Amino acid sequence: MAAKDKDRIVPLERIEEFDTIIDARSPSEFLEDHLPGAINLPVLDDTERRIVGTIYKQRSAFEARRLGAAWVAKNLARHLQERLQQYPPSWRPLVYCWRGGQRSGAFVTWLRLIGWPAAQLAGGYKTYRRWVLERLVDLPGRFAWRVLAGPTGSGKTRVLQALAQRGHQVLDLEALARHRGSILGTWPGGESQPSQKAFDTALVAALRRFNPQKPVFVEAESKRIGLLQLPDALHEAIRLAPMIVLDTPRECRMQLLLEDYAWMGDEPGSLARRLERFKGFVPNETLRRWQELALRRDLATLFAELIARHYDPLYRRSLARHPELGRAPRVRLTGLDPGALEVACREIEAWSSVSERLLQPSAVSARPPHAAP
Known part of the structure; x- marks a missing residue:
């Protein structure tokens, strides 16, 4: 991991360092399972995610990303105006999505631009799920x-x-x-x-x-x-x-x-x-x-x-x-x-x-x- 990403992208064992865990996935993904104590602030809701995925597969990645970016910006603006108004400058959020990719990455970018020391969970929920299955074997x-x-x-x-x-x-x-x-x-x-x-x-x-x-x-x-x-x-x-x-x-x-x-x-x-x-x-x-x-x-x-x-x-x-x-x-x-x-x-x-x-x-x-x- 590059030095500049050390505090932006963190492994699962560091989650205790953060004040809030944010699940950036859609509501249905969150409902199926999520990290204990996480709050759901989706950057795409279920309908938006389905439409973006269909365009990506059937038309082009560019069109899917263009539409998705607009919806992500809209949803992030709503979260900033509503759920995230209460937090002070020292607040440390950890954000994850399915694989630690674009959804959590976009969220963290905006949070860090504002000034919060936000980080992205390396590997996202997929890594966490693998960790759970390993613990169910050894615990x-x-x-x-x-x-x-x-x-x-x-x-x-x-x-x-x-x-x-x-x-x-x-x-x-x-x-x-x-x-x-x-x-x-x-x-x-x-x-x-x-x-x-x-x-x-x-x-x-x-x-x-x-x-x-x-x-x-x-x-x-x-x-x-x-x-x-x-x-x-x-x-x-x-x-x-x-x-x-x-x-x-x-x-x-x-x-x-x-x-x-x-x-x-x-x-x-x-x-x-x-x-x-x-x-x-x-x-x-x-x-x-x-x-x-x-x-x-x-x-x-x-x-x-x-x-x-x-x-x-x-x-x-x-x-x-x-x-x-x-x-x-x-x-x-x-x-x-x-x-x-x-x-x-x-x-x-x-x-x-x-x-x-x-x-x-x-x-x-x-x-x-x-x-x-």
Whole structure:
């Protein structure tokens, strides 16, 4: 890199030196994924970017650049008059686009002409994405994982939240994925899941906050959470980690399901349509009955039958395929109140401490995590 570009074009490892990270890409690119904490100030919106790209391919690069330059100037002027009015002369922004090319370069040129010590991220988002994928390979193996397992509705997420409140390191995969992992695992209100790229970015951000000297608690998950895939290295690390099973009474599981899925009762038609996903797992007659229960808003009967006729049989089949799950230590969760959660957490803490003393790499048996499909 030329000496004159040393402070204008900077590598990824220097991003902490800057006050603000600006994503100069289009809104749809930003929505798919972006650097943590970045703000979106596009130099071309989605329509403008598409038109410029079409002209570049079908007519000429010159015409595309001429039109694009006019739109870039217009958009930069708007950003300077609106979002960037608040910053003092000492403000240090870092700008990136897809590959660290013309969009971020134009932005940085104008910011530096004004007097701000702006810089451009070398390689842009493409370099950052490559860095994320590399971290997803090397980070998971650095931590001592502790896995909570159990049938659907056993309270694994509630216990993880209680452990986090007690100061433990917790990776809540379902919160990051915006999905509970099961067939009816859609997030409350039908909130859509993030893109795979955004999920990966969130995972790396979470993993980098953990202390490798302390255990990390996580829920047993399958390879897929809704539409998203767990990275191979993370899935393997969880698969090989010590596991404890929550033993939760049926009435407590029902209470949890009715609390977590109460919002579905406000959308009976939508719930009935979601139940179509059980087609092939249960007889058609059973499926029709469940849909009728959904339309009548009878969630208590519906969830009781889902547990009895689908989720518990599924879990029993998992026990038959993986006997080590049946041999895992168990913790009784007698309720969802703070006192019951505290008792369960103390037992888990004691188990984790014993696992820390006894665990040897050669002693860890290969086993898959268990979750409802």
